[in-house]
Amino acid sequence: MTEIRHIVFDIGKVLVHYDPDLPFSRLIPDEVERKWFFDNVCTSAWNIEQDRGRTWEEAEAELLAIHPDHAENIRNFRRHWHEMVPHAYDDSVALMEQLIDAGNDVTLLTNWAADTFTEARARFRFLEKPRGITVSGEIGVIKPERAIFDHHARAFDLEPAATIFIDDSQKNVDGAKAVGWQAVLFTGADPLEADLRRLGVAF
Template sequence: MKPEIRHIVFDIGKVLIHYDPNLPFSRLIPDETERRWFFDNVCTHDWNVEQDRGRTWAEAEALLIESYPEREEQIRAFRKHWHEMVPHAYDGSVAIMRKLIADGHDVTMLTNFADDTFAEAQDMYDFLHAPRGVTVSARVGLIKPDAAIYETHAKAFDLDPKACLFIDDSPPNIVGAKGCGWQAVVFTGADKLRQDLAEYGIAA
């Protein structure tokens, strides 16, 4: 039997809004092989994650430009054109979140995000103001799937971990949440999310 869920926690990137760094860089570095090399060696996933942990873009850019001075313009382009990487919302999951809030469910968000880009995302997408609150990784200096960020979120919003359902597109983040005693489901689309919520007796 599924436990009673009293708190629903949404991830944001690839759950509520689309994210793809290739969108601006397919124009900035048209050659696919070169572009793949750039993301594998220069503006890597691990480099970007440190901005989610709280490193400033100025520090991040300086670090790479020191090693790849010939790539300075492309390195700076990552932040400059960031808004193009998040071009649209996932209307289905946004509708689910809005319905959950309208129906009186306690909804918050927990996201790996840089501080300034999250503020930009909230300007672009008004629904990111709709939940009761959000924990932004860069603002607390912690990132998923570290246990500390789930614990920080639960404490900040007075959540009972056993009554939390977390929705995230990343399997490691799901494992992290479960390790903290939360219920958690992998997001693959709105239809599957409705089915997952229904299994906990939640209409969406």
Template sequence: MTIDHIVFDIGKVLIHYDPHIPYRSIIPDEAERAFFLAEVCSHDWNLEQDRGRPWPEAEAIARHPDREVDIRAFRRNWHLMVPHAHDGSVAIMRELIAAGIDVTLLTNFAADTFREAQAKFPFLTETRGVTVSGDIRLIKPDAAIYHRHARDFGLEPARTLFIDDTPINVTGARDVGWQAIHFVSAEALARDLAARGLPVPALPR
């Protein structure tokens, strides 16, 4: 099937994300840090900010009153968690745009930190547009966010190709009729796109 639209995820596809980076100095003990990021400021906890929960509510310390300082450090040090872009993936995105392919972004991201990411990584403003989960209070892999993105940007689902690093989000896209690629590396993505007849840049070996 012809691909008319390509939709990129952002975190771990176009930009690096790792909350351990600032917390290595905030909580030097490896076991304690692993516990904190798994049980206190966990992935599921952070996902609620992606769904639109305000940071002051997220930082409520009733459950972990002894960790107030460490909890509040998450938002304050968020910029350190996104240290660099994934240059190969960005080069692929830009090549697709330059070739006239319709490219948009669909991301689980808190509204405020996404605007910080756009300022830090201007290529996030180069696509036709973006759906940010925190803005619309829907998150992947909920079917509603894919339908919303397709409606807002006039995408034909069967001709839409989605690229995401999280398997459950890839499955969510396929469940609503999109084509989808599980992202593992820029090199693998380039091969997958080339196999579909799409233009990709030569990536450094």
């Protein structure tokens, strides 16, 4: 296995907590009704298109035409987005900073809407510490598509075989491996540290 020279972190659910239920447990208190709303109105498939670059105005208009009776909560998704990302994972952030301080090349690769990422970057200042970030909403492609991994490798001059990618989604881990990167599934800071040490990364 090629020696690791580049470390690439996902952000959501790896460095920063994300959970749409946080505001919506208040906005739609009934659990069954809330589940129906996420399964049929503001679905994951709908939300990922904002990560691909669709504007919130376009996204809301699409749903408002189909579900006019849910107009308020459709708008509430963007309106209360900040509540969905309440805090960072301190142990994961500390590990990332430890890797940077030890001289490792660290970058970030995230599926995230462009405008909400601007807000996140202002709130979570540690996002400025890695060498750079690829944000899906800014370039119009998402993980696990090959194009976003190729873009990131070109943008930051990464050798794929010498790159380790860390993500909480197995399909994104598989996508990275498919383009020749090494990759591990994130389940917590301690298991990640063990994985990186096993792979010979210096701290």
